[in-house]
Amino acid sequence: MRRASLQRSTPFRLALTFGCLVLIAFLVAGGIAYRMLDRGLARQLDASVNETYSVVASTYAQNDVEDLTAAVNTYSSLHSADRSLFALQDPSGKSLAGNFAPPALADGLSTIDPMKLGIDDNSLYRVRAGTVGGNRLVVGQSFADVERLSTIQLMSFLWAATFVVVAAIGGGAFLAIRAQSRLDAVAGTMFDVSNGQLDRRIPLTGNGDDIDVVSGQINQALDRLAALVEGMRQVSADIAHELKTPLNRLKMTLDEAVDRDERGEDVSQLLSDANSESDQINGTFDALLRISQIEAGARKARFRANDLKAIVALLGEIYVDVAGDMGHSLEISPFGDMQATVMGDQELLTQMFANLVENAIRHCPRGSAIRVELARQGGAIVFTVCDNGPGIPAEERDNVFRRLYRLDKSRTTSGSGLGLSLVRAVADLHSAEIFLEDNHPGVRISVAIPAYG
């Protein structure tokens, strides 16, 4: 069995594609969140630096640098632990207070490298420089807090990403394997079927999903296929068996004719026997051909509206006398003026009805009563033939529609065993239903054809 490689299997591809999409979406969303947080923290830092600067600067009174110097000293001692910078220089550049020596800085906010300040630190600093009463005041805060929060966010994002990737791959693989195993079951079944195991069917999970629906349909198709193949096998076997007998008889008759001819005796009777034997073989073949052509359904193109009353009346005209000559009574129940139009093929409908009437005439012992009825039942026109003859045993009723099948007791009467198969073929072509029932005594066989109009 040829299996699709894993990379080419549809569930695997779907899982892979879906996993990649989830991952990309997560990365983009995470990137955006990271950037927004970073920016927010930076703004917060700026605000904090500005605030500290304002508070310190506000301690400066008119021409009195003492308070400011004291405030800077207080702040720098208070905040030395949390990496804040303070510096105050007089207009000449001399340091008045603070915990670092600021380089030359433009007024306002700026970011500086701690290396330039001679501070041993990895983080950058945000500083604000300005002039208060001619003195230069510089206030700064480290980015360390911002960086710490960023790192926490990045780490949690990475952990989440790892989990998402694992879940996407694992879940995808799980789903892919499950879907793949069901597709493999379908492929395996089809492989077995194509290798001749026509009884294999795709297992259904019963949850009604799409694979189940498709599998169900495949199973139905397989049922029909198996039935057709079985029918064909049956027919071939039946044909071989059924034709073997007349062919053997034909050969024996001809052998005997050759023998007698050599002895100089008259062979005309034997030749005539051989002739009728071959006629019977031909008849069987013709009937089989006709049935298979009807079953092929091409005839549907010629369907017309047909009044069954006319066909039944014709059959009555024909068969009342025929039945009478064979010692039966044939009665056509009056059907009055009812609507009995069906879409169909007049020739085939006539043959189907004639076959049913002839079956009753031929298989009933002399003196039987046969009745033909035509009635409308719901949306169907029902043609019925009933007799009070020997009937058909209940267990044989399905078999009689099989090709070449004959009840043991009718082996002695003539016929190919194809009459009812033809009836069924014609009925199927017309979407009609056949009912075979016990008439207590006898047979009651009806054909219900969908009414037209």
Added chain:
Amino acid sequence: MRILLIEDDQKTAEYISRGFAEAGHVCEVVRDGRDGLFQLTREPYDVAIVDRMLPGLDGLSLVKALRAARVSTPALFLTSIGGVDDRVDGLEAGGDDYLVKPFAFSELAARVNALARRPPVQEHQTMLKVADLELDLVRRQVTRAGQAIDLQPREFTLLEVLMRGEGRVLTRTMLLERVWDFHFDPKTSVVETHISRLRAKIDRPFGTQLLYTVRNTGYSLHAPR
């Protein structure tokens, strides 16, 4: 009678042409559809017997082409395609009759005779007459020796078909097709029953037989010979 047989199977062709030769007819055999069409358009024949499956040009197209060329030689399809639709196709293509293989030579001969001597259209004929038996198509009445005979509608049709084919053999299948429109072989003695009923009405009371059984072939209605 001059017959053209277009048939590619040599054995069948020999069987048929020998049969017609023995009956005193001229039967020419052509084995290719195109040659057959050529012959039919060039020479006058009484009947053409055409196989459906032929090399060169199939039988159906041959007859269609023949009718398109306004050649009205009666054509009988002889074929192993015994399908239910094929007969209709053949007749629609312009064929006059259709016979499915395998067939009895007597059946073929009867049909060819019926085709060849099919009288020119006689639409205005209202009265058929064989010896003292008369059939009035307008009033739908039958009399023999001046005595009215009461017939069922289908018996009337049966008698009409037999009288129109006066002196010719009408086979069982021909009667089934023409009288009852049955295109299958009934398993009961439909034809025999109705012939015997008809006989009881038109022959038996009058002493002289007009309706004859032709052994293994069919029936024929004609004046005593």
